[in-house]
Amino acid sequence: MQAEIITIGDEILIGQIVDTNSAWMGTLLNENGIKVYQITSVSDNRQHILNALKEASERADIILITGGLGPTRDDITKHTLCEYFNAKLRLDKDILVDVTNIFKKFGREVTEINRKQAEVPENCIPLHNYNGTAPGMWFEEKGKIYVSMPGVPFEMKALMAEEVIPRLKKKFTLPFIMHKNVLTQGIGESALAEKISSWEDSLAIENITLAYLPSPSLVRLRLSTRGTDANKMQDSINRKVAELKKIAGDYIYGYDNDTMESVVGALLLKRKETISTAESCTGGYIAHRITSIAGSSDYFKGAIISYANEIKTKELGVSEEILKEHGAVSQPVVEQMAKTARERLNTDYSIAVSGIAGPGGGTPEKPVGTVWIAIATPQRVFSKRWIFAGNRERNILVTGLTALNMLRKELLSNS
Amino acid sequence: MQAEIITIGDEILIGQIVDTNSAWMGTLLNENGIKVYQITSVSDNRQHILNALKEASERADIILITGGLGPTRDDITKHTLCEYFNAKLRLDKDILVDVTNIFKKFGREVTEINRKQAEVPENCIPLHNYNGTAPGMWFEEKGKIYVSMPGVPFEMKALMAEEVIPRLKKKFTLPFIMHKNVLTQGIGESALAEKISSWEDSLAIENITLAYLPSPSLVRLRLSTRGTDANKMQDSINRKVAELKKIAGDYIYGYDNDTMESVVGALLLKRKETISTAESCTGGYIAHRITSIAGSSDYFKGAIISYANEIKTKELGVSEEILKEHGAVSQPVVEQMAKTARERLNTDYSIAVSGIAGPGGGTPEKPVGTVWIAIATPQRVFSKRWIFAGNRERNILVTGLTALNMLRKELLSNS
Structure with missing residues (x-):
């Protein structure tokens, strides 16, 4: 079963x-076994919309259309659909009740221009939109289904979930589609591809396809399969993920909707342990990521951001001698930062970073992207030097992910 | 001059x-006088890509393609372009140098699979990509221009800005298009629209169009005009912006590519003054925004993130009595935080925030979104209570913007 999406609007x-x-829409359709073949965005132009409808109907069984249903002059989807289906508009009394109710909610009278929102092409089944004045419209012609919906996201979403998907399920027998995302950090796309090459080859027999979805310092591996036996599909996926863990487990930090900070947070919560940070080049970014998780106050206590060396000395116990001898971006400095932050903020763990985010500040010995990361634990303080090769934004981002992953691995090795 | 965008990728x-x-891309092309006629998203499928290329070339002069250029097996754009143009791959030595340099940066050897990234269709001009291993590719055939770029946003953006737009400008005579963005904070889209309604009406005579581009707590007003007399256009825009400043100047914090943190940073730099933060609910987000600006070490010294009350007491001088009497989200607490941070971190100014980001923690008296923001200056400490109405992410974001804007206004009132 194939669908296409047409979005209408100059904006x-x-x-x-x-x-x-x-x-x-793509996510929802996919979860329901409907493949989206193409997404096409077209202008608020009659001929352009007509062409897009015709072309989509030659490729797909279901054509979902959003946008262009407002009451103003530049919204022409409804009239163009009439032209496409050679149909006239009729006033739908049920929909007029919906429209009137929406206006009542805001304490306003229905104007003539808004009454027109209740007019629909005579060959469609109107779909109730309780969140706005433009109804959805369901058409069936020559074995194809067309659905027109408003472009306002929350109106479209309600129509999709409450009307369109249930009707499609009634109409067609849809296959199961299953996805599993395996999240990796610290290995590039091509190095990972080489490492798991023979595992990847073995996926075809199980009818599983693989996609590599990279973002800075992360690669998401998406395994997908479709079929009719959900249990068997789940078994295949589980088996293949277990195999992958043996090959590349060092790089895997989570699955599906996990984030690095949610994984680290869940571990700390489970262990009833706490964390703080001492940040130089990341300037609070790591603390920000940790606290982006609801409930992080259960394990995150605070941070000392020591951007200036003066603060490293005054607040984090880094002596001026060490700064002079080794520089701010160095092992002794970052280890002292982690150690002091852990003690002062009274937490089980502390992450400290000091580096050169760029664009300025690099030297031949310590180029832009050089970052020292230290972790203080109840048992020890350890650190590692990294050289990241991005711009400022990316270096900050990758430093944050790498530091959190270092802590994650330490937590796991101590469980 | 019409362009189309084809994005390739199952994801x-x-x-x-x-x-x-x-x-x-649509925004950038538009600003340069090129209209985007259609955007088409297609799967990583040979025939589908071939069809999309052919159809786009029948409608547009310029076809911009993103995605499908990774080194892994599911990335087939390059081979499909060879098929489309009936061209062979050749190894480009300059691009191989780029690829090698990218790997050198990471201290890694170029593998066989990565060497292949330097192979390009023989009929293309390769475009240097300094941010990744896949080069851009520029094709000209039958009067049409095709450009293939990686789908990774920051790689695509650099290629568009540094290679594609300059080459298109050389190739075609494009009309002058002029935009001016006026950036506002702290007023909603419809309230702003009412406030500037008659000014907006007056734009038509000057051939200027206006767009409202809202994002959380910000509205960007984009004035656009096109024509042949650049001086006259610039005059019209300047005059209208000056008028707008008189009507809504209180809300305007910057123009064009300014950000709240760049504006605040520039002010501090000019005044040779310094800043620190003391953050509770924002968890380091404000410090992160300040330090996202290159060179911020000239004015940002550090921060104390006091997520736990214990840290507010121990590090920021907030007494347990005050916490007990007023709660952590209160005027006396946040003012003490700002005052102590300013003194301890030895800065001219300090921003402090304490609030309830949500989803938990709200009460009838202090609902989720309640935030106290204080500013400590060399002269005084002042604060204000805000009630933001978003989810956790949005409350953190809007708190950061509002706090920085409070400081910005204070700096300006003291200049």
Whole structure:
């Protein structure tokens, strides 16, 4: 079963809004066994919309259309659908009740222009939209299904979940689709691909496909399969993930919707242990990521951000001699930062970082991207030097991920 | 001059990633006088890519393609372009140097699979990508231009800005398009629209159009005009911006590529003054934003993140009595935090925040989104209570922007 999505609106083409609707619809359709073949964004132009409808109907069974249903003149989707299906508009009394109710909510009268929102092409089944004035519209013609929905995300989402998906499920017998995301850190896409090459080859027999989804310092591996026997599919995925863990387990930090900070947070919560940070080049970014998780106050107590050397000395016990001898980006400095932060902030663990985020500050011995990361634990303080090769933003990001992953591994090795 | 964008990748169709590239490219092309006619997202499938290329070339003059250029097996764009243009791959020595340099940076050897990244179709001009291993590729055939770029946003953005747009400008005579972005904080889109309604009406005579681009707590107003007389256009824009400043100047914090932290940073730098933060609910986010600016070490010295009350007491001089009497989210607490941080971290100014980011922790008196923000200056400490109405992520974001804007206004009132 194949679908296509057509999003209508000049604001998408000039980049004024990012089309988040399509990704949301794609996820929902996929979870329900419907493959999205193509997404097409077109302008508020009659002929362009007609062409897009015709082309999509030649490739797909289901055509989902969003946008262009407002009451103003530049919204022409409804009239264009009439032209496409050679149908007239009719006033739908049920929909008029919906529209009237929406206006009542805001204490307003229904104007003539808004009454028109209750007019629908005579060949469609109108779908109730309780969040706005434009109804959804369901068309069936020549074995194809067309659904037109408003572009406002929360209106579209309610229509998709409450009307469109249930109707599609009634209409078609859909296969199961299953995805599993394996999240890795600290290995590049191509090095990972080489490492797991023969495992990857073995996926075909199980009818599993693999995608590499890289972002700075992370690679997400997505395993996908479709079929009719959900149990068997789940078994295959589980078996293959178990095999992968044996080959590349060192790099795997989580699955599906996990984030590095959610994984670290869950570990600390389970162990009833606490964390603090002492940050120089990341300037609070690591603390920010940790506290982006709801409930992080159960394990995160605080941080000392020592951007200036003066603060490293005054607040983190780094002596001026050590700074002079080794420089701020050095092992003794970062280890002292971690040690002092752990003690002063009274936590079980502390992460400390000191590095050169760039663009300035690099030297031949310590180029931009050089970062020392230390972890203080109840037992010891250890550290490692990294050289990241990004711009400022990326170096800060990758330092944060790497530091959290160092702590994660330490927690696991001590469990 | 019409362009089309083709984004390649199953991950877009199954909704795993939101296609933000297209909106970014649409904006940039538009600013340079090139209209985007259609955006098409297709799967990592040979025939599908071939069809999309052919169809786009029938409608547009310029076809911009992103995605599918990784070194792994599911990335087939390069081979498909060879098939489309009936061209062979050749190893490009300059690009091989780029690839080798990228690996050198990481202290790694170039593997066979990575060497292949330097192979390009023989009929293309390779474009240097200094941020990744896949080069951009520029093709000209039958009067049409095709450009293939990686899907990784920061790689694509650098290629677009440094290679593609300059080459398109050389190739075509594009009309002058002029934009001016006026950045506001602290007023909603509709309230702003009402406030500037008659000013907005007056734009048409000057051939200026206006767009409202809202994001949490910010509204960007984009004035656009196109024509042939750049001086006259610039005059019109300047005059209208001056008028706007009189009407809504209180809300304007910057222009064009300014960010709240760049504006605050520039002010501090000019005044040779320094800043620190004391953060509770934002957990380091404000320090992170300040230090995202290159050169911020000239004015940012550090921060104390006091997530736990214990840290507020121990490190920021907030007495247990005050905490007990007023709660952590209160005026006396946040003012003490700002005062102590300013003194301890030895800075001219300090920003302190304490609030309830959510989802937990709210009460009827202090609902989720309640935030106290204090600013300590050489002269005084002042504070204000805000109630933001977002989820956790949004409350942290808006608190950061609001706090920085409070400091910005204080700096300006004292200049």
